[in-house]
Amino acid sequence: MNTDLVPIFWPFSIFIIMLSVIGLYCMLVSYNLIRILIGLELILKALTLLIIAVGYITHHTALTQALVVTFIVIEVVFMTVAIGIVLGIRRLNNSLDVRKIRTLKG
Amino acid sequence: MKITVDIIILVIMIISALWAVMTRSLLRSAIALAFTSAIVSILFFRLNALLAAVFELSVCAGLITVLFISTISLTHPLTWKEIIRHMRERLRRFVWLPFIIVALGTALSLVKIKLNLHLPEPDPQGDMRIVLWNLRGIDIIGQMVILLCGVFGVVILLKETNTK
Numbered sequence: 001m002n003t004d005l006v007p008i009f010w011p012f013s014i015f016i017i018m019l020s021v022i023g024l025y026c027m028l029v030s031y032n033l034i035r036i037l038i039g040l041e042l043i044l045k046a047l048t049l050l051i052i053a054v055g056y057i058t059h060h061t062a063l064t065q066a067l068v069v070t071f072i073v074i075e076v077v078f079m080t081v082a083i084g085i086v087l088g089i090r091r092l093n094n095s096l097d098v099r100k101i102r103t104l105k106g
Numbered sequence: 107m108k109i110t111v112d113i114i115i116l117v118i119m120i121i122s123a124l125w126a127v128m129t130r131s132l133l134r135s136a137i138a139l140a141f142t143s144a145i146v147s148i149l150f151f152r153l154n155a156l157l158a159a160v161f162e163l164s165v166c167a168g169l170i171t172v173l174f175i176s177t178i179s180l181t182h183p184l185t186w187k188e189i190i191r192h193m194r195e196r197l198r199r200f201v202w203l204p205f206i207i208v209a210l211g212t213a214l215s216l217v218k219i220k221l222n223l224h225l226p227e228p229d230p231q232g233d234m235r236i237v238l239w240n241l242r243g244i245d246i247i248g249q250m251v252i253l254l255c256g257v258f259g260v261v262i263l264l265k266e267t268n269t270k
Contacts (some may be wrong), residue, residue: 062232084262
């Protein structure tokens with residue numbers, strides 16, 4: 001069992017929590033759909049960093065890298081679909097403001 | 107020494123993320139997000155995750171930024187009156203964020219947590235390519251389906267509106 005790298009995990013965890021809070025705050029207080037996606041992207045970055053940091057302290061970098069590569073592919077696809085939906089919403093409502101979206105017509 | 111450099115890079119990452127969230131212009135916000143991705147990929151390099159770092163740099167800092175910037179270019183910019191009203195409103199909503207982040211970071215750094223982690227046995231000989239291609243099963247098909255969804259997403263993104 002290797003515990004020599006555990007002390008460096010806490011500083012990383014603090015910054016990962018801070019990055020997640022920034023993304024969450026952005027998602028909660030923004031009304032612009034693109035900015036909400038940017039907040040979500042920051043949370044996803046914090047998650048990938050957490051996975052890689054855990055892989056580093058457990059010496060399982062191969063497994064975590066494979067996981068992160070798959071995660072990044074899914075993230076890109078998710079973002080593409082989300083941006084497509086955002087553009088569709090803009091075409092219907094002529095606005096990206098969530099307060100002005102009043103219709104579910106697709 | 108290593109952890110000091112890591113902490114400096116992490117602080118730059120947090121400042122860049124704050125810039126991405128707080129700046130008025132969406133274009134600058136997308137560029138700041140790309141900068142944050144680039145810094146995260148530097149951290150991946152430092153944590154011995156070289157292939158993940160290359161992926162993060164090329165895909166997240168490159169492709170997603172292109173997607174965001176092309177989307178922003180497809181939307182119409184605000185008028186000058188809207189910009190002034192929007193700036194005041196944004197300032198009121200985001201003014202507390204840096205204070206919250208600094209307070210949270212200070213509070214968490216003062217907490218002394220003793221991590222009694224039961225770590226698994228190290229696997230220094232592991233190769234990412236073997237894990238990625240040989241140790242996976244049916245989830246490869248799932249990933250292919252997800253990629254197909256991405257293709258449809260691009261089709262929606264570039265779809266022309268019907269003009270009468």
